[in-house]
Amino acid sequence: MTSKRERIQAALTGQTVDRVPVGFWRHWPGDDQNPDSLAAVTLAYQRKYDLDFIKLPVSSTYCVEDYGITHAYRGSIMGDREYLSRIIHCPDDWAAVGPLDIRRGTYGWHLDSLGKIVKEKDQDTPVIVTMFHPLAIAAYLAGDELFLAHLREYPEKVLPALHTLAETSARFASACIEAGADGIFLSTRFASHELLSRDEFDQFGRPTDLMVLEAASAGWFNVLHLHGQHPMFKETAAYPVQAVNWHDRTSGIDLQTAARLSPKAVMGGVEQMRLLQDGSPREVMDQAREAIQKMNSRRLILTTGCTYPLAVPEANLMAMRRAVENAIG
Template identity: 70%
Template sequence: MMTKRDRIKASIEGKAADRSPVGFWRHWPGDDQSPGSLAGVALAFQRRYDLDFIKLPVSSVYCVEDYGITHAYKGSIMGDREYLTRVVVNAGDWLKLEPLDINRGTYGWHLEALKSLIQDKDEHTPVIVTMFHPLAMAAYLSGDDTLIAHLRQHPSAVQAALNALAETSARFARACIELGADGIFLSARFASHELLNAAEYRRFGRPADLKVLNAASKGWFNVLHLHGPHPMVHELADYPVQALNWHDRTSDINLKQAAGCFAGALMGGIEQTLMAQGTPDQIAAQAREAIAAMNGRRLILTPGCTYSLAVPEANLMAVRRAVEELPESSAGSA
C-alpha cells in the first residue's frame, strides 16, 4: 500500500496509484482563533476520516487581522467570520499599508499552530497551509466594491498596497515551508471573470500571486484554488503549482477541460451543494464519475471548496469510502 505522500505525488506526476487520494475541509469557528485548538481540530479531523492530506483550516481574517480589522462569528452555516470594521475607506488609506512582521501577532500564532501540527501528525501525511492572495486580502481590508472601484479609479494606490500585502504573504509562505509544510493552498478568489477582466488580472493579480508562490517554491504540494462560475483556469494554468482546485461541478470548465491545459493534479469531482443536500449514493456516483473521467490518474478527490457545517456525517464518509470501493481495474488504469 502506498503512503499518503506517495499517493499524492503519483497524482501530481500523472502516475498510477493504489487509489485516488481524497480530502475535504471545513471551517472551525471559535477553534480557529487560537493555536492549540486550530492544530488540534486539524489533526483530529484528518485522523477521523483518514484523509490523504491536512489543509490547515484557517479563517480568512487571519491574513489581515494584524492590519487592524475587527471580526466576529455570527452563525454562518459555512463557518465564516464576519468583518465588523475595515481598514481602507478612502483611496489614500491604501498607501498606509506596509509589510508586516509575520513572527508576531496573528501571523505569529498561526506559525505556532503549524509547528505544533507538524510535530504531532504522521510523517507521511502532507500538510498545506491556506493563504489568500493579495487581491483577496485587499478586499478583506476594504470590501469587494471598494476594492474594485479603487482599482479602476486609483490604480497606483491599490498597486502600492498590493505590493505590501504580497511581501507580507511571501514572508509567511516562506516561513511555512521552512517549518515543514509541504505547500500552500493559495486561494485566488479574484481570478474569476465575473470580478475582473483578464487584463486587470494580469496587472493587479498575477505579479502579486507569483511573488507569493515563488516564496513557497521549495514546497512540493502547492495548490492554486479558484472561485466562481467563470474561473481563469486557462489564464493561470502556467502558475508554478502542483495542483489545481476549483468548483469543477458548477463552473464553465470541467475536469477533462482543465486537464488539457494544466499539467499537475486536479482537485475536485464532488459538488459542494450535493455534500449538504445529496445522499451518500449520489456522492459515491459523482466520485466514480470523476475518477473515470480522469482514467484513475491525476485526480485528488475533493469538493470544489469549503463545505457547509450542515453536511451529514454519512455524506462525509461516502466521499472517503468512494475511493476504496471502486473495482481494482479502475485504480491506476491507463
C-alpha cells in the first residue's frame, strides 16, 4: 500500500502514482492565534479529509506581530486578519527593523504548534509550513502602497531591513525543518508583474527569496506559491523547490503550460474562488478530473490555486477529495 509520503515523492519526481495526491487549505480565524488550537484544527482537518499532506494554516500576521503591529479578525470571507496598525510611517522607520528571536514570541509558539503536529500526526503524512517572502513581510509592516513607494524612492533605507527580515525568515525555515517539517510553502506575493517589474524583482526580491529557500534546503517538499494573476513564472522557474502552486485556472498559465516552463511538479487544478465556492459538487469533480487527465496523472498534486473562502460547501470539498479516487489519467 502506497503511503502518503511515497505518493507525494513519486508525484514530485514524475513517477507513476497509484493515484494523484490531493490537498487543500483554509484559514482558521481565532484558532490561528493559539498554538494548541492551531495544532488541533490542523490535525482534525487533515484527518477529516484524509489529505495527502498538511499545510500549517498560519495567519500572515505571525511574521510581524513581534515588531508591534496590531491586528484583528473582522469577518473576512477568506479568514484573513485585518491590520489595525503598522510600524513603518516614514523612510527612517526601516532602521528599527531588527532581527527576531524565532524561539520566542509569535514565531516561537508557531514552532511549538508545529512540534505538536509532527508528534501527533500520522508519521507518513508530510507537513509543510507556510511562510511569506521578505518583500511581503516588509509590506505587512508598512502597507503595500507605502512599502512600494519607499522601495523605489529610498531603496538604501529599505534594503537593510529586507536583508534582516530574510535572515530571520531563514532561521525560522531552518528551525521548521529541524522540528520535523518536510518543507516550507513560500508565498511570494511580490513575484508578480502586477506589483514589480522584472528588474525590481531581480534587485529586491530574488536575493532574499533565495536566502530563505537555501535555509530550507534540507527539506524534500519545498513549495513555491506565486500569488496574483500575473505571476513571474518564468523568472522563478529555477528556484530550488520541488513544486510550484499558483492560480492556474485564472492566471493564464495552465497546468500544461507550467509543466513545459518548469521541471517542477505542479500543484493546482481546481479554482477556489468561484467554482469551489459556488459550483456544484459535480462541477468540482469534473474540473479536478480534467486536470488529472490533462497531466496524465504525472507531476501533479491536485490542489486549489490558493486559500479557499470560508463559505465553501462541505459537499464541494468532499467532491474534490473523491475526484482523485479511480481517476483516469
